[in-house]
Amino acid sequence: MIERTFDMVPPILHVDLDAFYASVEQLLRPELRGRPVLVGGGVVLAASYEARAYGVSAPMGVRAALARCPGAVVVSGSFDRYVELSKAVMEICRDHTAAVEQISIDEAFLDVSGSRRITGEADEVGRSIRRRVRDEVGLPISVGVASTKFLAKVASARAKPDGMLVVDPADELRWLHALPVRVMWGVGPVTEERLVRHGIDTVGRLAATEPAALARMLGAGSGRHLHALAWNRDPRRVGGGGRAGSVGAQSALGRGLDDDRELGRVLLRLADRVSGRLRKKGRAGRTITVRVRFEDLRAVTRSVTLPDAVRSTAALHHAGMPLIADARRSRPGPVTLVGVSVSNLEDAGPVQLEIPFEPGDPLRPGSPEGDAHLRVDEQVDRARARFGKEAVGRASVLLDRRGRGVPDAFRELAEKDDR
DNA sequence: TCTGGGGTCCTAGGACCC
DNA sequence: TCTGGGGTCCTAGGACCC
Numbered sequence: 001m002i003e004r005t006f007d008m009v010p011p012i013l014h015v016d017l018d019a020f021y022a023s024v025e026q027l028l029r030p031e032l033r034g035r036p037v038l039v040g041g042g043v044v045l046a047a048s049y050e051a052r053a054y055g056v057s058a059p060m061g062v063r064a065a066l067a068r069c070p071g072a073v074v075v076s077g078s079f080d081r082y083v084e085l086s087k088a089v090m091e092i093c094r095d096h097t098a099a100v101e102q103i104s105i106d107e108a109f110l111d112v113s114g115s116r117r118i119t120g121e122a123d124e125v126g127r128s129i130r131r132r133v134r135d136e137v138g139l140p141i142s143v144g145v146a147s148t149k150f151l152a153k154v155a156s157a158r159a160k161p162d163g164m165l166v167v168d169p170a171d172e173l174r175w176l177h178a179l180p181v182r183v184m185w186g187v188g189p190v191t192e193e194r195l196v197r198h199g200i201d202t203v204g205r206l207a208a209t210e211p212a213a214l215a216r217m218l219g220a221g222s223g224r225h226l227h228a229l230a231w232n233r234d235p236r237r238v239g240g241g242g243r244a245g246s247v248g249a250q251s252a253l254g255r256g257l258d259d260d261r262e263l264g265r266v267l268l269r270l271a272d273r274v275s276g277r278l279r280k281k282g283r284a285g286r287t288i289t290v291r292v293r294f295e296d297l298r299a300v301t302r303s304v305t306l307p308d309a310v311r312s313t314a315a316l317h318h319a320g321m322p323l324i325a326d327a328r329r330s331r332p333g334p335v336t337l338v339g340v341s342v343s344n345l346e347d348a349g350p351v352q353l354e355i356p357f358e359p360g361d362p363l364r365p366g367s368p369e370g371d372a373h374l375r376v377d378e379q380v381d382r383a384r385a386r387f388g389k390e391a392v393g394r395a396s397v398l399l400d401r402r403g404r405g406v407p408d409a410f411r412e413l414a415e416k417d418d419r
Numbered sequence: 420t421c422t423g424g425g426g427t428c429c430t431a432g433g434a435c436c437c
Numbered sequence: 438t439c440t441g442g443g444g445t446c447c448t449a450g451g452a453c454c455c
Contacts, residue, residue, distance in 0.1 A: 057420090059424090186428090297422075304448090341425095432447105433446105433448090434445100
């Protein structure tokens with residue numbers, strides 16, 4: 001038997017900044033180093049490893065987190081700096097290979113098969129990235145090296161915090177099969193429970209289970225997919241990804257709202273955010289989905305697919321209002337979260353007419369009102385680009401502080417838009 | 420562990436067409 | 438007039454990921 005090596009199998013790196021937001025705060029404020037740090041306001045967005053030792057993790061409420069870890073320092077978040085430092089780290093990655101696929105603000109896959117002759121062996125690349133990120137940026141980063149994206153990601157998670165793990169291709173299945181099923185991509189609490197109930201508690205047992213049996217437990221798609229991953233058959237190439245399939249926004253409402261007009265204002269704010277991002281991307285969508293959550297945390301969704309793609313604030317608001325009403329008819333009581341998202345996306349020309357609704361509807365295309373709505377949006381976009389996001393907007397929205405939840409800066413970090 | 424905001428993917432039923 | 442089987446689209450819900 002021939003031993004598999006990285007000469008035969010292209011090495012893939014997964015790099016993952018450790019407790020990113022919290023580490024940045026400790027970098028910026030030396031007095032926080034070595035101390036438990038929580039980033040967030042009402043809810044923990046990130047916890048330092050010192051805080052995690054007390055059982056604190058996102059998205060726990062800050063009060064609950066402080067109950068577990070009374071000595072923790074709570075900071076509100078330096079979102080501009082997170083973006084800045086993330087960019088610096090990604091630049092270092094790109095110094096080692098052009099094939100960098102960033103998957104979130106603090107994570108990326110690298111394919112180093114092309115550049116390895118120039119920049120060294122895969123593990124050397126990993127060491128170099130870790131050294132430079134520590135020396136030039138000042139942050140800890142963990143690296144996994146393996147033959148597939150899936151395995152590289154599992155490896156970096158096992159390397160944390162501030163470590164590196166190279167999975168030898170000759171030994172990878174033995175290594176993977178010894179791990180608990182929960183490390184699998186796509187196995188969360190529910191699927192784990194289901195598998196363990198059938199005696200499948202390790203990846204090895206998962207691999208040894210007939211795909212048909214897994215399909216019966218988890219559904220055809222998930223069963224087959226999981227079985228393939230358990231044998232490290234992961235066909236995904238670095239640089240895949242592609243364009244976003246949906247654009248959305250949501251807002252938690254604290255103790256809940258029962259008033260239709262107030263909910264309408266929350267929806268208008270969300271429609272404004274979503275439509276602005278659509279226009280920025282030059283996209284429009286046909287399916288509008290509204291999500292409404294109630295006090296018991298159960299959520300109801302309602303959607304509608306329009307004959308033509310839309311992207312104006314007015315159109316999203318107009319389409320969303322009856323969906324909220326419909327969702328509320330299905331359950332009584334105050335609403336604790338509203339979300340709206342647009343899918344079925346297509347490219348939108350610079351001036352696209354909108355035909356979302358019935359004949360005679362004021363938002364119909366060609367109607368002076370329908371076109372006017374989009375032109376107003378475009379003027380607002382321009383004014384915001386020049387004078388800032390809060391410079392202009394609908395009065396009912398600007399004056400209403402409710403339904404804001406986390407800062408807009410954090411929302412922007414979470415957007416998957418063109419990184 | 421009662422919980423934010425951004426996403427992806429899968430399932431399943433029904434409508435509709437050929 | 439009844440019948441089969443397959444494909445596609447829409448809708449609602451849910452699990453999962455960062």
